[in-house]
Amino acid sequence: DDLQTLFRNSSSVIIYSAIISPVRWERRELDLILLLASYASCCRWIWLARTLGSGSLFHRHMGSSVNDLLFSYIISMGLLLKHQNLQLDELNSLAVVVDSEEAKNTTKIKQLLCWLSSIGIKYVILYDMQGVLKQTIRTDLESLTNTSMTPCSVVDAKMVTSLFHFEKMAIEIISLADGKEGVAKAASFLYSEHMKDDSEICYRSEPDFTESDVANALKATGSAGAEPDLLLVYGPARCHLGFPAWRLRYTEIVHMGRLRSMKFAVIVKTMHDFSKKHQNYGK
């Protein structure tokens, strides 16, 4: 009964979107009003809102899940034109963190890469904790591009040990070993450099290098790379699973759900939301 009402309201929302989509509505509020109209006509939602208090956690939680579902269907039907013209100037590189168990599904990973390429992403960093992607996807990408290391204009190839090309997109594949272990290697490098250059070694208590020295050491040991602007997490939980700390400073981290239920429309919506973001960087 409730599902029927919800379905009826969802259909009316889709029809309204079809009618208004030829006009380029910039105001996101209008989308929300349309969806709220469908909620308001569903008596059971109103009853829940009254019982648990307006803006209750339950109502909002259920409402946001239904909202996301409706949005993804509307977007996938190409009815919201503003989602089709994505402004990706701010997105220099995108990272994808996948749970290692889910990363074994190479078909889904390849599909994801195709989708990202179709959106126009130039640089993708694929990460999983246990290096499953390095073992599976790497081989396929090597055969696809006929080369294991291709110089890329986006990133200095010397910095990156596993860089591939797929259509117009550069792909870097990393794992936990490139995170904390990478920093330890850089520390060892600095240690040996400090010992070499410092003649007053017996008298100084602590070396005086800076964050940029650490960044240079990471480059020298092959553990550096682009800092992604956006990180998509595919897995049961919103965790970055050990993504290299030095590259995660100001990255927007978005949880996309499980890899097996990934949807193109959700990726488009995430890109759209990212394009609206504004960072102060501490100011």
Added chain:
Amino acid sequence: MLALIDLEMEKHGRKPEPNIFGSVWRFLRRCLFLVLALGPMPNHIAFIMDGNRRYAKRRNVKEGTGHGVGFTTLTSVCQYCFEMGVKYVTVYAFSIDNFKRKPEEVQSLMDLMKEKIDELLEEESIVQKYGFRINFWGSLDLLSEPVRLAAEKAMAHTASNTGPVLSVCVAYTSTNEIMRAIKKSCARKRLGTRGYANCDGESVCEDIDGCVTVADLEENLDTADCPDPDIVIRTSGETRLSNFLLWQTSLSHLQNPNPLWPEFSLRNLIWAILEYQKIYPYLEARRRLAKKEN
């Protein structure tokens, strides 16, 4: 008018709860926490206290008022966390990047920090009541001297407390913490390695890979005596970590509720715990796997 109301809110937050209502509320809270504790409870929660300035802007009051109400929220949240059995609470109070703000804003934040640190050490404060131990993590030498001295005094004063641990990150960024850990590791390695260096300047590190390890770095981080956070909550709906505990949050559940920090309340905290309990089996499995591989 709104400014006066907000000042009253600030002061009200410091007053003890009135008798019967307060006791009933405490009793109900205890029952609620008992029910919550039927599921797995986090040991360490970290908060990025974002949204104080937006809170003040929305209410057309001075920015300082937003920070003041934010402090009241901090004391309430710490109280609830302790009552729930959360042993470690970490908060991101001031980033090194925040020094880029206008000098008068930075100065007012420093003054507020000193005032609140002194308040925390007062007799009837929450620290004395619950026996909190306070840590200040970050490059404290970047702080103004009064604030740095107040922070050091607070740490010394509470060092022997055995209750919950409140860690306040000031003049902190994760990359700065990692850099300081590298410096300390290098200094310790140099002192601890036999036949390693002589005063003629000859030095050898034959096996570069074996020189500094991940364990060496972790021993020298600010968070060395603290477990990794189970949950990291950033209020105001923002999705980034802004250089906060990047090393320690590999298997932390990252949450970003919409309310601004001064609006963060008990129900938001409870919802955060429920979300954590939902994915706890997954996180626990990953932690066991990571330990096995190490």
